[in-house]
Amino acid sequence: xxxxxxxxxxxxxxxxxxxxxxxxxxxxxxxxxxxxxxxxxxxxxxxxxxxxxxxxxxxxxxxxxxxxxxxxxxxxxxxxxxxxxxxxxxxxxxxxxxxxxxxxxxxxxxxxxxxxxxxxxxxxxxxxxxxxxxxxxxxxxxxxxxxxxxxxxxxxxxxxxxxxxxxxxxxxxxxxxxxxxxxxxxxxxxxxxxxxxxxxxxxxxxxxxxxxxxxxxxxxxxxxxxxxxxxxxxxxxxxxxxxxxxxxxxxxxxxxxxxxxxxxxxxxxxxxxxxxxxxxxxxxxxxxxxxxxx
Numbered sequence: 113x114x115x116x117x118x119x120x121x122x123x124x125x126x127x128x129x130x131x132x133x134x135x136x137x138x139x140x141x142x143x144x145x146x147x148x149x150x151x152x153x154x155x156x157x158x159x160x161x162x163x164x165x166x167x168x169x170x171x172x173x174x175x176x177x178x179x180x181x182x183x184x185x186x187x188x189x190x191x192x193x194x195x196x197x198x199x200x201x202x203x204x205x206x207x208x209x210x211x212x213x214x215x216x217x218x219x220x221x222x223x224x225x226x227x228x229x230x231x232x233x234x235x236x237x238x239x240x241x242x243x244x245x246x247x248x249x250x251x252x253x254x255x256x257x258x259x260x261x262x263x264x265x266x267x268x269x270x271x272x273x274x275x276x277x278x279x280x281x282x283x284x285x286x287x288x289x290x291x292x293x294x295x296x297x298x299x300x301x302x303x304x305x306x307x308x309x310x311x312x313x314x315x316x317x318x319x320x321x322x323x324x325x326x327x328x329x330x331x332x333x334x335x336x337x338x339x340x341x342x343x344x345x346x347x348x349x350x351x352x353x354x355x356x357x358x359x360x361x362x363x364x365x366x367x368x369x370x371x372x373x374x375x376x377x378x379x380x381x382x383x384x385x386x387x388x389x390x391x392x393x394x395x396x397x398x399x400x401x402x403x404x405x406x
Contacts, residue, residue, distance in 0.1 A: 135333075187221070
């Protein structure tokens with residue numbers, strides 16, 4: 113028997129936790145032990161701990177920070193690491209006829225997973241590079257905010273009225289370009305995978321459209337990909353106040369060449385998004401025609 117496997121792929125802060133939360137509520141097995149809540153993910157990460165720890169260990173073994181936000185351009189797991197990936201997949205396949213996982217660092221190993229899971233389906237989440245960078249900066253600075261809020265009253269007041277704005281500006285200068293480079297690496301790898309996959313094995317969506325398209329995406333997963341799920345409204349997990357908004361990066365000194373490349377990669381990904389949108393629209397029109405004929 114061939115298992116139905118869904119790989120939920122997307123850069124950090126691209127809405128993968130949100131959509132995996134929704135699919136979990138719809139009945140998709142996304143892990144027996146999930147990474148808990150944290151700053152920036154107060155509803156939970158919905159990441160399978162086994163994939164999470166395996167990916168972090170691979171990065172550590174290669175001398176890369178385990179957060180995955182300073183990735184090299186190319187990274188191939190060793191034979192031993194691939195055996196661990198294969199073993200983890202086999203364990204899931206033996207336990208669940210249908211399952212999936214979300215873990216952003218998966219993007220760094222998509223080539224390997226494509227070979228290990230030749231029948232898997234890929235749900236790809238896209239988010240604008242400026243929104244992702246802003247969301248990462250906001251999340252990381254919130255951790256610093258929390259540390260100062262835990263200090264005594266004089267420190268809190270000094271932080272709030274004197275130091276916070278200066279540290280925020282320094283934080284943005286220090287990390288914005290690094291996060292943009294990470295966005296580029298993750299999304300280049302996604303693009304490379306999409307270039308190689310047959311169309312019937314991927315669906316590309318924008319997290320911003322999920323509220324309006326949740327029914328269409330659900331029907332696609334159920335009808336085209338045969339996942340056995342129970343429909344839940346996306347609104348049951350969506351909280352608009354938790355979504356970071358787009359911030360224009362151009363005036364704040366980011367390398368123009370990086371911005372140009374990000375726009376180019378984003379435009380290429382938009383092509384795949386548009387193709388997926390047409391497939392969803394055609395499927396929706398067909399279901400309407402069926403209801404009319406019935």
